[in-house]
Every structure is written in structure tokens, then in C-alpha cells.
Amino acid sequence: MGKSRLEGKVALITGGARGMGASEAQLFIEEGARVVITDVLDEVGAATAKRLSPDGSSCVFLHHDVTNENDWTAVVASVLETFGQIDILVNNAGIFERGTVLDTELKDFNRTMDINVTGVFLGMKSVAQHMVGRGKGSIVNISSVAGLDGTPGFLAYGASKWAVRGMTKGVAKELAPFGVRVNSIHPGIIDTPMLQTFEAAGEGVRELVRTRIPLGYEAEPIHVARLALYLGSDDSAYSTGSEFVVDGGWSA
Numbered sequence: 711m712g713k714s715r716l717e718g719k720v721a722l723i724t725g726g727a728r729g730m731g732a733s734e735a736q737l738f739i740e741e742g743a744r745v746v747i748t749d750v751l752d753e754v755g756a757a758t759a760k761r762l763s764p765d766g767s768s769c770v771f772l773h774h775d776v777t778n779e780n781d782w783t784a785v786v787a788s789v790l791e792t793f794g795q796i797d798i799l800v801n802n803a804g805i806f807e808r809g810t811v812l813d814t815e816l817k818d819f820n821r822t823m824d825i826n827v828t829g830v831f832l833g834m835k836s837v838a839q840h841m842v843g844r845g846k847g848s849i850v851n852i853s854s855v856a857g858l859d860g861t862p863g864f865l866a867y868g869a870s871k872w873a874v875r876g877m878t879k880g881v882a883k884e885l886a887p888f889g890v891r892v893n894s895i896h897p898g899i900i901d902t903p904m905l906q907t908f909e910a911a912g913e914g915v916r917e918l919v920r921t922r923i924p925l926g927y928e929a930e931p932i933h934v935a936r937l938a939l940y941l942g943s944d945d946s947a948y949s950t951g952s953e954f955v956v957d958g959g960w961s962a
């Protein structure tokens with residue numbers, strides 16, 4: 711099979727310096743897309759873009775804090791200036807912090823909501839007019855299995871990922887008449903730098919995999935990237951407002 715499922719398309723991937731976002735960027739480029747990755751990690755982000763496209767023709771890095779509306783305005787303007795269009799937005803940037811209802815501080819709750827929820831809202835808001843004007847576009851919001859059920863110790867994170875799932879559905883219905891699709895991805899345990907944060911918080915990932923994952927192993931970022939590719943491409947033309955789960959059976 712030829713590798714051209716995203717030929718002619720332009721994708722904007724937030725939090726793309728590393729982890730899943732970087733893997734999505736690599737796969738999208740292999741499938742013919744031009745990709746802009748954004749992140750607060752400037753050096754890592756610039757190095758990733760250079761690795762994926764040494765001459766800069768198919769991958770560019772931009773500094774971007776997803777909680778900042780001015781940053782969004784500047785990023786979207788820059789993508790349109792460089793590549794002329796935005797076909798796919800992957801709202802991937804996010805943070806994970808452990809905490810129960812007993813020990814979560816308001817400031818930490820708000821920080822998680824700012825990045826994981828406000829960031830996704832601003833992303834959809836910032837590209838919607840452009841996509842509606844073109845009568846096409848695919849927005850892929852990265853939620854989590856923690857947005858599918860109640861996960862103890864994930865108070866703020868769970869709230870944020872449920873919010874992403876809920877916004878996805880409402881916005882999908884708002885934008886469907888204009889040909890713009892919006893779906894959410896729900897990863898389980900994926901081997902990225904975020905997982906190391908999780909491990910550092912005292913949760914043994916091995917133990918979690920053993921007790922929670924029927925397939926018996928954690929995923930690589932590419933497992934999620936393949937789903938993002940499907941949702942970004944026209945292969946998923948009839949899917950909108952849906953949850954796409956990639957969790958080794960966790961939520962079965």
C-alpha cells in the first residue's frame with residue numbers, strides 16, 4: 711500500500727515536541743502531510759522538527775502555550791502563512807498530576823484544567839472558522855481512559871479528560887453541518903515521558919499493566935499515532951463525535 715493517506719494535508723499538533731505528539735508528527739509526515747508541531751519545550755521541539763524534516767519543508771516547530779489565546783492566534787496565523795491551510799488539528803498537549811479529592815490543591819486542579827481543557831477549547835475555537843470556511847477539517851482531541859470511567863487518584867486529570875470528551879461531542883454536532891469532524895482518542899497506558907511522571911508518583915506501571923491491561927503490555931506512541939492518522943485522514947469520513955479507544959482492553 712502506498713504511503714499517502716494524508717497527501718496534500720496540513721496538520722497542527724500541540725505538545726508535539728516529544729511523546730505521542732512527536733510520533734503522530736512522524737507518521738503524518740510519512741503519510742504525505744506537512745506538519746507544524748507546537749510546545750512549550752522549545753529546544754526539544756526544534757530538535758524534533760529538525761529530525762523529522764531536516765530541510766524544514768514538511769515539519770516546523772513553533773513555541774506555543776496552549777493556555778494562551780494570543781499564542782493560538784499567532785500559531786494559526788503562522789501555519790496559514792507557511793502552509794496555507796489547516797486540515798487537521800490534534801489537541802495533544804496535556805499534563806498528568808496524581809491527586810485524590812482529599813489532597814488535590816485548587817491551584818493544581820486549575821492548572822490541569824487550564825492546560826488539558828482550556829487548551830483544547832482554545833484550539834477548537836482557533837481553527838473552527840478556518841475549517842468551516844473551507845467546508846472540511848478534522849479535529850482530534852486526546853482524552854484518556856480516565857475520560858471514560860472514574861479513576862481513583864486521578865481527580866483533576868479525570869475531570870479534564872471527561873471535559874475533553876464532552877466538548878468533543880458538542881462541538882462535533884455544531885460543526886458537522888459545515889463538514890468539520892471532531893473525535894476523541896482515549897489512550898490507556900502509553901510509554902511516553904508522561905508515564906515516567908506517573909511512575910515517579912509511586913504508581914508502579916508494571917503492576918498497573920498486570921492488573922488492568924488484558925493484552926498484558928503498555929502501548930508505544932505509534933499505537934496511538936495510527937489511530938490519529940485514521941481520524942485525521944478521509945478514511946474516517948463518516949465518524950464524528952465519537953470516542954476511539956486504544957487501551958489494550960483496559961476499559962472493556
Ligand SMILES: NC(=O)c1ccc[n+]([C@@H]2O[C@H](COP(=O)([O-])OP(=O)(O)OC[C@H]3O[C@@H](n4cnc5c(N)ncnc54)[C@H](O)[C@@H]3O)[C@@H](O)[C@H]2O)c1
Binds near residue numbers: 726728775903
Ligand atoms: N502516556 C499515557 O499513558 C497517556 C494516557 C492517556 C492519555 N494521554 C494523553 O496523551 C497526550 C500526550 O501525552 P504524552 O503521554 O505524549 O505526554 P508527554 O508529557 O510526553 O507530552 C505532552 C507534551 O505536552 C506539552 N505541554 C504541556 N503543557 C503544555 C502547554 N501549556 N502548552 C503546550 N504544550 C504543553 C509537554 O511539554 C509535552 O511535550 C496528553 O494529552 C495526555 O494526557 C497519555
